Amino acid sequence: MTLEEIRHEIDSLDNQLLTLLNRRMEWVHKVGELKRATKTVIYRPEREKAILDRVKSQNKGPLTADAIEAIYLEIFAAARNIELPERIAYLGPEGSFTHQAAESRFGAMSEYMTLPTIKSVFEAVDTGRAKFGVIPIENNQEGIVYETVDLLNETGVNIAAELKIPVHFALATEAENPSKIKRIYSKDIAFRQCRGFLNKYFEQTQPEEIQVESTSKAAKLAAEDPESAAICSVIAARLFSLPVLFDNIEDNGNNRTRFFILAKDFVNQPSENDKTTLIARLPDTDKPGVLAGFLQDFKRLNINLTKIESRPYKGSEDFNFWFFIELEGYFKDENVQKVFKKHRNYIKWLGSYVKNA
Numbered sequence: 001m002t003l004e005e006i007r008h009e010i011d012s013l014d015n016q017l018l019t020l021l022n023r024r025m026e027w028v029h030k031v032g033e034l035k036r037a038t039k040t041v042i043y044r045p046e047r048e049k050a051i052l053d054r055v056k057s058q059n060k061g062p063l064t065a066d067a068i069e070a071i072y073l074e075i076f077a078a079a080r081n082i083e084l085p086e087r088i089a090y091l092g093p094e095g096s097f098t099h100q101a102a103e104s105r106f107g108a109m110s111e112y113m114t115l116p117t118i119k120s121v122f123e124a125v126d127t128g129r130a131k132f133g134v135i136p137i138e139n140n141q142e143g144i145v146y147e148t149v150d151l152l153n154e155t156g157v158n159i160a161a162e163l164k165i166p167v168h169f170a171l172a173t174e175a176e177n178p179s180k181i182k183r184i185y186s187k188d189i190a191f192r193q194c195r196g197f198l199n200k201y202f203e204q205t206q207p208e209e210i211q212v213e214s215t216s217k218a219a220k221l222a223a224e225d226p227e228s229a230a231i232c233s234v235i236a237a238r239l240f241s242l243p244v245l246f247d248n249i250e251d252n253g254n255n256r257t258r259f260f261i262l263a264k265d266f267v268n269q270p271s272e273n274d275k276t277t278l279i280a281r282l283p284d285t286d287k288p289g290v291l292a293g294f295l296q297d298f299k300r301l302n303i304n305l306t307k308i309e310s311r312p313y314k315g316s317e318d319f320n321f322w323f324f325i326e327l328e329g330y331f332k333d334e335n336v337q338k339v340f341k342k343h344r345n346y347i348k349w350l351g352s353y354v355k356n357a
């Protein structure tokens, strides 16, 4: 076959794809009308997850599962934007891992708002300036983000979905080799997580380590200073056209961060595989057995608790705590309802959402 002929085949397939995509959008539009009539939310993470799982299992290649996921996430984002344009706020700056997380879920089509603090993302969602907010909740090497937990307690927003993304760091620099690097910019946590690499490559030269607020800022600074380097994400390096000298320099290759997608008044439909997040403000936690008794109720009803974190009441004189709790199940499951009913005055439900691996 000639190049011309092959390209003709591709063009003809593109025409078919376009027709099919538009036909898909027409059906999506009908779903949108139904949702408007019943005043229900547009974004259905559990439905999108089910579609992804189904098409991946149907796939016979050569497209990889990751490629299919990337393509479908863009299709979903385009579909939702037809139903209703939506704005997504995320913890910036541009090129941050949260930005990466937001784009991985909402695609390149959506309108984004870059905000400087976790609190400002909560506020944007709470006041309706953004439909969704993306913020980190925990890192599997560093633990929970307390600021997020505290704001979930204080603010009236829900958790619509969770997602987890791998966190890889790169050493990006204009310098030709490590010996020319006199300064390294990064965030405290990134320095900590790349200590083994730094010891190995910079034992002799001992460059100065300069802490900045974000790894994107580090990339920006390193792009302006050829005797320096940044520890940052590949995305941030790309954003500032900074060459990557070494990739995946973190000591632990299993480094992952979990994010929440926040929304106002958001209730998911149940899926087969849900998690529920709540806050428990138990009374009299200074008395013996109060917390143990509460936890016992979950055990008795065969509910698997996956997380419990205690947080102090701000401004309180005593050492009393409230709890951030996660469990397996949907909030309307019979057993979960029993616990919710029994402790209704002490529990604040934050969301039930499809569990993501």
Ligand SMILES: C=C(O[C@@H]1C=C(C(=O)O)C=C[C@H]1O)C(=O)O
Residues within 6 Å of the ligand: 027, 028, 031, 032, 042, 043, 044, 045, 047, 048, 051, 075, 076, 079, 080
């Ligand atoms: C079309 C729907 O709405 C949205 C778009 C989806 C899609 O493009 O398939 C899936 C789930 C929702 O986020 C739906 O709920 O079915």
